[in-house]
Amino acid sequence: MKKIITMLCLTLLIVSCGSSKKVATKKGRQKTVRVVRNKKETKNDTKEDVIVVETPIKDTPEVYASKTDEYIAIYSDIAQDEMRNYNIPASITLAQGILESASGQGRLSVEANNHFGIKCHEWTGAKIYHDDDASQECFRKYKNSKYSFRDHSLFLTERKRYSKLFTLEKDDYKGWARELRAAGYATDRKYPDKLISLIERYQLYRFDADVLGKQNVANDKHTVVKGDTLYSISKKYNLTVETIKSLNSLENNDLFVGQVLFVKPIPKDF
Structure with a gap:
């Protein structure tokens, strides 16, 4: 009888341990964690929006050899327009x-x-007062420079004392320079010389030729071509580099293709 009781107890103990182990295992499976992995993006899978940003190119200010060269570049078109309308040489107006x-x-x-x-x-x-021949003289004041050029044209064409000017050839800048002073435009006796010097130094007569449709056939100038240097030009015309620079008011040795240079001394016939 004792053996039977003992066997029953052992059986119950084994069953109890098995059930306990099974439950524990089940609970362990319920606690599993789900791990979500992000899909790795490859170069081919990823599309990139390419934005093209256009950066405006800033204009580089034009560089001029001198203030006079800059003045000519700014006002030569206006002077030529005045020549077309009023028959005054653009070279004279600019000078x-x-x-x-x-x-x-x-x-x-x-x-x-x-x-x-x-x-x-x-x-x-409008007026402005400025010391000239006398103290605080009255001068005309304009809203824009172009009106000054137009008033200059009217000033010469509407006054009888300047009528002789318009009997001269439109490209006779020397005659115009001398007659301006003779008609009383300026009291400085060297006024014609100064105008002529400016016209020839800066080749302002080319603007007259352009308006008149005349080709420049003078043989005292050289047009710069690719490969030219001041040294090579000086050798070609039997001049020194310094002479060429002086004739053309050059401050350095820089040249550009198409540039027109004097290669003969300016005659001093006035």
Whole structure:
């Protein structure tokens, strides 16, 4: 009887241990964690939006050899228009503007857009006072420089004392320079010399030829081509480099294709 009881107890103990182990295993499976892995993006799977940003190119300011060269570049078109409309040589207009306004740097041109030193006379517009032949003389003041050029043309065409100018050839800049002074435009006896010197130094007569449709056939100039240097040009025309620089008011040895250079001394016949 004791053996039977003992066997029953052992059986119950084994069953109990098995059930306990089974439950524990089941609970362990319920606690499994789900791991979600992100899909690795490859170069081929990924699309990139490419944004093209256009950066505007800033204009590089034009560099000029001198203020006079800059003045010519700015106002030559206006001077040529005045020549077409009023038959005044563009070379004369530019030379007077350069001389009277100090290449656009003088007080009258800066503060009054007056490039030709034209005084008030019968003027009813804006005015500026400036020391000239006398203290604090009255000069015309313009809203824009182009009106100064137009007034210069009207000033010459509407006054009888300048009528002889218009009997001269339109490209006779020397005759125009001398007659301007003779008609009383300026009191400086060297005024014609100064205008002629400016016209020839900066080749302002080329603007007259352009308006008149004349080709420049003078043989005292050289047009720069690729490969030219001041040294090679000086050898070609039997001049020194310094002479060429002096004839053309060059401040350095830089040249550009198409540049026109004097290669003969300017005659001093005035």
